[in-house]
Amino acid sequence: MAERMKPLICFRNIGALIQIRPGPPPRLAIRKGCALLVRDGRVEKVVADSKISTRDVSITVDLKGKAVIPGFVDCHTHLVYGGTRKDEMEQRLDGASYLEILQQGGGILSTVKATRRETEDALFESARRRMRRMMTLGTTAFEIKSGYGLDLKTEMKMLRVGRRLRESLNVPVILTYLGAHAIPKGETVDAYFQFVMDHLPEFLPLADGVDIFCERGVFSVDQMVGLFVRAKELGFRQLRAHVEELSHQGGAFQAARLGALSCDHLEYASAKEIRAMAKTGCTAVLMPGVTCFLGGEKLPPVGKMLEAGVNIALATDCNPGSCPSYNMQTVLNLALSLYRLPPDRALIAATHGAAKALGGEKDYGGLLPGQRADFAVLRTGDYRDLFYYFGDNFVAETWLAGKKIQPEKIPAAF
Numbered sequence: 574m575a576e577r578m579k580p581l582i583c584f585r586n587i588g589a590l591i592q593i594r595p596g597p598p599p600r601l602a603i604r605k606g607c608a609l610l611v612r613d614g615r616v617e618k619v620v621a622d623s624k625i626s627t628r629d630v631s632i633t634v635d636l637k638g639k640a641v642i643p644g645f646v647d648c649h650t651h652l653v654y655g656g657t658r659k660d661e662m663e664q665r666l667d668g669a670s671y672l673e674i675l676q677q678g679g680g681i682l683s684t685v686k687a688t689r690r691e692t693e694d695a696l697f698e699s700a701r702r703r704m705r706r707m708m709t710l711g712t713t714a715f716e717i718k719s720g721y722g723l724d725l726k727t728e729m730k731m732l733r734v735g736r737r738l739r740e741s742l743n744v745p746v747i748l749t750y751l752g753a754h755a756i757p758k759g760e761t762v763d764a765y766f767q768f769v770m771d772h773l774p775e776f777l778p779l780a781d782g783v784d785i786f787c788e789r790g791v792f793s794v795d796q797m798v799g800l801f802v803r804a805k806e807l808g809f810r811q812l813r814a815h816v817e818e819l820s821h822q823g824g825a826f827q828a829a830r831l832g833a834l835s836c837d838h839l840e841y842a843s844a845k846e847i848r849a850m851a852k853t854g855c856t857a858v859l860m861p862g863v864t865c866f867l868g869g870e871k872l873p874p875v876g877k878m879l880e881a882g883v884n885i886a887l888a889t890d891c892n893p894g895s896c897p898s899y900n901m902q903t904v905l906n907l908a909l910s911l912y913r914l915p916p917d918r919a920l921i922a923a924t925h926g927a928a929k930a931l932g933g934e935k936d937y938g939g940l941l942p943g944q945r946a947d948f949a950v951l952r953t954g955d956y957r958d959l960f961y962y963f964g965d966n967f968v969a970e971t972w973l974a975g976k977k978i979q980p981e982k983i984p985a986a987f
């Protein structure tokens with residue numbers, strides 16, 4: 574069918590349409606009394622309500638004065654996993670630290686055990702339920718990591734699940750190979766890291782990029798550099814790293830220097846890392862849900878990052894251990910209360926900023942003409958209600974490429 578023959582959908586009577594202008598710096602553009610015209614799953618243009626030509630429009634959707642925001646982009650998740658880690662919640666309250674639990678074979682390793690045990694179909698079903706729930710809460714693009722296999726079979730199984738999710742849900746999904754997530758029981762760091770390096774080429778057809786957990790007692794900055802250099806040689810398009818989360822290691826500086834798209838966590842980032850990230854355009858992915866759930870006190874230097882012009886993204890880090898939440902609205906609330914990020918900055922970070930962390934900012938995250946028509950219709954006409962009445966769900970409807978998701982068909986995520 575010729576492009577102009579495809580039906581034009583007109584979303585009219587929008588209370589406030591929020592778009593993100595890419596900048597720099599990116600800015601929120603709020604338009605009132607306008608209509609969003611969508612054709613073939615993409616935004617065609619925005620016109621004043623009074624200027625709609627009914628002759629051209631095939632379908633009209635009256636949004637009754639509600640606000641429309643770009644769908645959230647959850648740019649850091651571990652949402653394919655088996656089991657839960659509810660017991661650790663209580664262990665931590667009794668004083669055990671995250672690293673202590675990991676060293677005793679719990680933490681990531683208990684999820685590894687559960688994920689190895691589950692079939693590909695079972696993992697697909699549970700992750701799909703989770704993602705569908707996330708979509709009804711307003712998320713319309715995802716990053717998904719492997720990292721709960723730490724062996725070839727399970728890491729590949731997780732990435733195949735990710736690919737099936739991408740194909741079946743019609744949402745942008747970036748897949749990341751995180752073999753270097755933890756050290757399997759009974760292995761040394763160096764021997765396991767060598768195993769990851771040796772088998773890296775086998776993951777090229779399955780993943781868009783690679784990631785590594787760079788931390789004291791886990792993988793070193795030198796190992797991260799080795800992994801990134803090799804991944805680039807092989808043709809992986811995206812590099813990202815868990816860095817400066819529990820201690821300062823300087824990994825963010827090296828990751829930025831090597832062209833990483835994002836550095837994630839960054840609680841212990843110093844001025845040197847921040848400067849390098851600003852210079853190379855490496856996104857800082859911040860996950861206040863982890864701080865909240867683990868009861869951490871150390872916060873990333875958000876003010877200094879903003880001052881330096883670092884692109885900031887917000888994500889859930891959805892995973893069974895350090896942040897079981899899958900709700901980006903909660904992340905927005907926490908970004909405001911923990912980081913003191915104003916609503917406009919937080920919303921930019923959860924949409925356009927996060928799209929940049931996935932290299933997808935031209936395609937989604939701003940609701941601009943030519944981009945995917947992925948958006949959330951809020952329950953009210955003011956997007957700040959998302960922050961003000963914290964704890965409620967303010968997403969009334971989610972639209973993906975111009976198609977409404979049917980929440981009544983979506984089960985609970987867990």
Ligand SMILES: [Zn+2]
Pocket residue numbers: 649651815890
């Ligand atoms: Zn993570």
